[in-house]
Amino acid sequence: MSNNYLNNMNSSDEQELEFHKNTETILVIDDSPTNLEILHDVLGNAGYEVLVEMDGASGIEQVETNPPDLILLDVMMPKIDGFETCRRLQADPSTKDIPIIFITALTEAEEKVKGLNLGAVDYITKPFEQQEVIARISLHLKLRKLNLELDKQKQELEVRVKERTLELSQTLEQLKHTQLQLVQTEKISSLGQLVAGVAHEVNNPIGFISTNLHYANQYIEDLLILVGLFQKNCSNPGSEIEAQIENMDLGHIAKDLPKLMSSMKLGTDTIKGIMQSLRNFSRTDGDKKKLVDIHQGIEATLMILQHRLKAYSKRPAIQVIKDYSILPKIKCYPGQLNQVFMNLLANAIDVLEESMNDSICVNHEEYIPINPQIRIGTTIDKHHVTVTIADNGKGMPESVMNDIFQPFFTTKPEGKGTGLGLSISYQIITENHGGNLQCISSPGEGTEFIIKIPF
The missing domain is CATH 3.30.565.10 (Histidine kinase-like ATPase, C-terminal domain)
Structure with a gap:
């Protein structure tokens, strides 16, 4: 097959481009011009867009620049044979998913197994039946479409799973925050109720004691004045009274009793301060x-x-x-x-x-x-x-x-x-x-x- 013929097969006008842009593309790699011409006509008549190359190196370059939907690959070719071409295409992540069908005169089982192990999806033996070629190509293109659709759905599912996982994570965080709010609210509420109850029980007796301490302190001061006047104006109270004064150490009591009353007053004031601090600490916030x-x-x-x-x-x-x-x-x-x-x-x-x-x-x-x-x-x-x-x-x-x-x-x-x-x-x-x-x-x-x- 001449280069002019190949060029004519690979060229098309604008109408043909419009017709073929949504059709599936088949790349045929074969060193036989006769086979290329037959397959081009057969596949073209079947509605496929056909690309042709006559050696493995050119085929690989064509795949990289214009990826087809399926490759028909001859095994016996000069320089780079079909097996090596297949291996290189399968090793490239960008081309490994393109289905490859070997089409060759080799009929030994070992050769077929080798090709399939390299990643080919099928094997057609020369001489081939045209309808068989069309049927196998149609089958593997359908399988490729299904695989592509499956990959697309898988990716969409992964995206949805990630989105859902993110939503669940956000919901979990929100639940944690809500739980913390409930714990905080319940803690403050319980503390407020406890403090209010304790304050009510403590404030009444403390208020009673604090009020009475004022009067008790006044009474004691009056009594101490009276005792002082008695000691001043009664020079001979009697031995029994003098013994009692000595036993009870009246002088020490007269000095210490006002200090004792002052300490008791300070103690009640401290308790009042603690209760006020508790009320301040646990006050109810409300909504504002x-x-x-x-x-x-x-x-x-x-x-x-x-x-x-x-x-x-x-x-x-x-x-x-x-x-x-x-x-x-x-x-x-x-x-x-x-x-x-x-x-x-x-x-x-x-x-x-x-x-x-x-x-x-x-x-x-x-x-x-x-x-x-x-x-x-x-x-x-x-x-x-x-x-x-x-x-x-x-x-x-x-x-x-x-x-x-x-x-x-x-x-x-x-x-x-x-x-x-x-x-x-x-x-x-x-x-x-x-x-x-x-x-x-x-x-x-x-x-x-x-x-x-x-x-």
Whole structure:
């Protein structure tokens, strides 16, 4: 077959291009011009667009530039035979899915098996029946269409699965947040009810005692004046009275009794202050934000945690250093904000206790001195109120820092932490108040939490 003939077979006018653009393309690779001419006519009459090449190298180049829907490939060709051509096409990811049908005079089973093992889908033996060629081509083109459609559906399914997985993940996260909100709401509600009940039970007797202490103190003062006048104007009260005065140490009682009454008054005032702190801490927020002094919330939280700040037999007191700026009243949910202060301060105390326990002893004898501190600061700028709560504990590595605000994440031993405190705090600050909660920490350098609330 001449090059002019091949060129004529590969060329077409605009009408032919329009006719063939939606038809399936068959590439025939064969070194026999006679076979090429027959197959071109047969396949063309069957409605296929036909491309032809006379050697394997040209065939591979044709496939790369103009991928066909199916390849008819002769085995016995010069330079690159059909087996090597097939191997190269199958090794290329961009061409490996194009079905290849060997068409050859080789009839040995070993040759057929070799071709099929290389990736061919079928084998046609020369001389061939034209109808058989058309039938086999039609079958494998249908199979290819089905495979392509299956791949398309598989990809669409994978996309839908990813989308659905993303939706489920988002729903799960939303459920976690909802769960945290429910836990937070129930916790504050329960605490508020408890405090209200305790305050009601305590305030009445404390009020009664505080009121009566005032009168008792006045009565005692009057009686002491009367005793003094009696001692001044009665020079000889009798031996029995003098013995009783000596036994009871009247002079000491006269000096100590006013101090005792003052201490009792201070004790009742302290109890009143604690109850007021509890009420401030657990106040009900309602649906709207309120203007409050956040310093009161911090002080109320410190009052509740006071027992944990005191020194123990194996632990010094935790010093609280305050650096408060003058702040206006801030519009917020005070009960929720107090819960954040409680979580952060309680965590700081836990960390300091752990730090002291971890460094309590060296060589079983020497003790490392430690000065546990919690620093609380407040500042204000044009847009935000900032509250910082920092400790000088052992700090955290970056691997822990990345997860501290995740729900249920905790580094505490089992039974000592739920992993909800910091997550709830983050949600309260960022979502409920539109602010920001940041943590800065590194091993050996302590930990600082920075709360920013817009106003």
